[in-house]
Amino acid sequence: MAVGPWEVVEAPAIPPNAVRSTPLPLRGIAPRGGGKKLAWALQTAPEQVRFFEEYTQQAYPFDKLDLLGAPDFSAGAMENAGLIIYRDAYLLADADSPADKFRGVYNINAHEIAHQWYGDLVTVPWWDDIWLNEAYATWAQAKASLAMKPEYHTDLSALEGRVWAMKSDSLLSTRKVRQPINGEGDIQTAFDGITYQKGAAVLAMFERWVGEERFRAGMRDYLAKRKFGSGSSDDLIATLSAASGKGEHFAKAMRSFLDQPGVPLVQTTLSCRSGKARLDLHQQRYLPYGVMAGESSTWDVPVCVRFGRGKTMDSQCFLLDKADASFDVEGSCPDWYLPNADARGYYRFEMDKPDLARLAAAVSSLAPVEQMTYADALSSAFHRGTLPPGTLLEAVPLLAGSELPQVATALLGDLEWIRENLTDAGVRGQLDAWIAQIYMLRLEQLGWRRQKGEAESVTNLRTRLAELLAMTMRWAPARAPLATQGRQALGLGKEKGVDLSRADPDLLDLALKIAVQEGGETAYAAALTAFEAERDTARRYALLGALGSTRDTVLAARARDYGLGKAVQIGEMRYLYSSQMDEPENREASWNWLSRNFDAYRQRLSPFAQSGLPRSFSTGACSNEDAERVSAFIAPRVDSLIGGDRGLAQTLESIRQCAALRKHIDHSAFGEWVAARGSN
Numbered sequence: 001m002a003v004g005p006w007e008v009v010e011a012p013a014i015p016p017n018a019v020r021s022t023p024l025p026l027r028g029i030a031p032r033g034g035g036k037k038l039a040w041a042l043q044t045a046p047e048q049v050r051f052f053e054e055y056t057q058q059a060y061p062f063d064k065l066d067l068l069g070a071p072d073f074s075a076g077a078m079e080n081a082g083l084i085i086y087r088d089a090y091l092l093a094d095a096d097s098p099a100d101k102f103r104g105v106y107n108i109n110a111h112e113i114a115h116q117w118y119g120d121l122v123t124v125p126w127w128d129d130i131w132l133n134e135a136y137a138t139w140a141q142a143k144a145s146l147a148m149k150p151e152y153h154t155d156l157s158a159l160e161g162r163v164w165a166m167k168s169d170s171l172l173s174t175r176k177v178r179q180p181i182n183g184e185g186d187i188q189t190a191f192d193g194i195t196y197q198k199g200a201a202v203l204a205m206f207e208r209w210v211g212e213e214r215f216r217a218g219m220r221d222y223l224a225k226r227k228f229g230s231g232s233s234d235d236l237i238a239t240l241s242a243a244s245g246k247g248e249h250f251a252k253a254m255r256s257f258l259d260q261p262g263v264p265l266v267q268t269t270l271s272c273r274s275g276k277a278r279l280d281l282h283q284q285r286y287l288p289y290g291v292m293a294g295e296s297s298t299w300d301v302p303v304c305v306r307f308g309r310g311k312t313m314d315s316q317c318f319l320l321d322k323a324d325a326s327f328d329v330e331g332s333c334p335d336w337y338l339p340n341a342d343a344r345g346y347y348r349f350e351m352d353k354p355d356l357a358r359l360a361a362a363v364s365s366l367a368p369v370e371q372m373t374y375a376d377a378l379s380s381a382f383h384r385g386t387l388p389p390g391t392l393l394e395a396v397p398l399l400a401g402s403e404l405p406q407v408a409t410a411l412l413g414d415l416e417w418i419r420e421n422l423t424d425a426g427v428r429g430q431l432d433a434w435i436a437q438i439y440m441l442r443l444e445q446l447g448w449r450r451q452k453g454e455a456e457s458v459t460n461l462r463t464r465l466a467e468l469l470a471m472t473m474r475w476a477p478a479r480a481p482l483a484t485q486g487r488q489a490l491g492l493g494k495e496k497g498v499d500l501s502r503a504d505p506d507l508l509d510l511a512l513k514i515a516v517q518e519g520g521e522t523a524y525a526a527a528l529t530a531f532e533a534e535r536d537t538a539r540r541y542a543l544l545g546a547l548g549s550t551r552d553t554v555l556a557a558r559a560r561d562y563g564l565g566k567a568v569q570i571g572e573m574r575y576l577y578s579s580q581m582d583e584p585e586n587r588e589a590s591w592n593w594l595s596r597n598f599d600a601y602r603q604r605l606s607p608f609a610q611s612g613l614p615r616s617f618s619t620g621a622c623s624n625e626d627a628e629r630v631s632a633f634i635a636p637r638v639d640s641l642i643g644g645d646r647g648l649a650q651t652l653e654s655i656r657q658c659a660a661l662r663k664h665i666d667h668s669a670f671g672e673w674v675a676a677r678g679s680n
């Protein structure tokens with residue numbers, strides 16, 4: 001039930017089809033005055049319903065479909081049967097919205113609609129199987145989106161999600177996909193990257209291994225047997241096993257990924273003798289530099305390998321079900337190979353050095369997802385301390401030319417880490433000049449505004465590059481055009497009065513931040529007035545981010561206090577505080593502020609958000625002293641945060657990992673590497 005004032009928009013009913021015999025009524029519901037912004041969700045929901053009906057061979061299971069956007073709804077969205085409730089900013093879009101808003105609405109809608117089958121038609125008996133609902137919806141959303149909106153390149157964003165999940169899965173304090181539930185904290189922290197992205201990645205990996213058709217047959221069978229009831233992980237595994245044609249191997253392999261934490265690291269060596277190739281594989285748990293696990297783990301990993309011979313490529317899968325195994329490669333000896341074909345495997349890999357060099361030479365012939373998995377192999381070696389930072393960065397220009405934002409920026413997370421943790425002011429200046437050489441011209445060519453009819457990937461690349469150059473690097477030539485847009489939006493340019501549509505919608509967040517950072521008290525006051533008058537949730541987020549981003553000590557202190565006031569809604573707070581923490585100058589003062597205002601801050605957090613508190617105030621922390629300080633303050637208060645013990649353990653482990661790697665790397669050798677780039 002939802003209590004308004006609402007505006008209800010009736011869309012045409014979704015016509016019957018081969019699976020469903022009656023029309024399905026469809027409505028959108030927005031806060032009054034926002035009805036027009038439902039058009040995109042209502043226009044695209046019918047094709048998603050049809051897609052899932054065809055995939056599952058089950059008619060949409062309820063009498064109607066209502067999509068409702070509610071202000072300050074605490075989760076992103078909730079798949080109530082027949083009445084899906086979204087945070088309004090995630091459902092509403094119009095011509096002034098950023099391009100990625102349309103993609104975002106499409107994807108979240110596909111996720112929630114997929115839940116009408118997995119989650120609602122069949123649910124789970126208990127919380128320890130909640131991954132079934134979320135992993136399915138995440139995996140199915142990517143499938144639907146890839147089929148119907150190929151221009152969104154959802155395979156690439158799904159892979160970004162997987163890489164992100166693998167990073168948290170590299171912590172010793174990570175959860176299992178199927179984590180026992182011992183209290184409310186385990187429930188509230190179950191909605192993380194392990195449940196969604198790792199769970200979806202495991203489904204995608206096994207789908208590739210057994211083939212799409214067999215997998216779909218199993219999925220259909222599972223729903224047909226359990227509809228209007230519930231099913232556990234064991235039920236799903238048994239049904240998929242039966243359909244897989246792989247017998248008990250399937251069940252054992254899938255369980256090895258669900259019932260133990262961590263990511264496998266597959267180490268590979270190829271040897272050739274009289275034209276025939278043999279591939280030696282070794283597996284162990286992937287752990288970053290300095291981390292030791294108490295016990296050794298192994299998985300049953302379907303390792304699918306891409307082989308290149310001249311201009312032809314093929315792939316072959318091997319089941320690695322012990323620590324070490326050797327396999328014969330079909331066909332002649334390959335010129336190169338990639339140990340994760342189609343990037344569908346949930347594992348990281350490390351290749352013998354000559355093998356890696358041959359792969360590096362073939363990177364441009366790989367599919368975009370495979371280029372990203374190559375980047376992840378470099379990144380994982382860097383975090384294990386086996387690949388020097390300079391060698392990692394040498395791959396940046398190889399990928400930077402890609403048309404696809406996910407590929408072109410695949411190593412930027414590591415580049416930012418290196419920049420922040422390994423450089424002093426002198427080296428940083430030289431490094432920035434090198435980065436700007438790679439990316440600045442590209443950004444200028446893309447221009448500072450979205451063009452009519454522009455591909456979404458172009459818009460997305462512009463936003464990512466502007467974020468890197470203008471915000472992270474504070475590169476003056478990238479900041480100037482954005483500062484102008486921000487001032488115009490706030491009415492500080494030639495035209496008076498606030499009008500946020502004067503800035504490019506995709507660059508609005510950045511433009512407002514830069515205008516506030518550079519505009520002192522006047523710009524801060526203008527953004528504050530605009531925030532208090534603004535009713536559109538997405539624009540409120542942008543304005544709060546701008547207030548939080550000020551680096552003026554007096555204004556920053558004012559912003560922190562403002563975040564606890566009534567004008568800022570509970571779900572909006574994090575936009576202000578995260579943008580505070582993004583600016584290194586603000587971190588010390590923010591931490592001190594938290595230590596004085598912990599109770600007031602905590603009380604305003606939803607149950608979902610509480611376990612994230614230690615991490616939110618630890619951005620950039622990378623020393624053992626930092627870890628001690630966070631621990632000394634939070635540990636005595638951890639019981640007051642739902643799921644706080646897990647949130648704290650993961651935060652401390654991340655900080656200590658960062659510190660260990662920073663200490664391990666030879667800073668002066670890296671300084672020389674940077675200096676050599678500068679003189680080229």
Ligand SMILES: [Zn+2]
Pocket residue numbers: 111115133134137
């Ligand atoms: Zn979900």
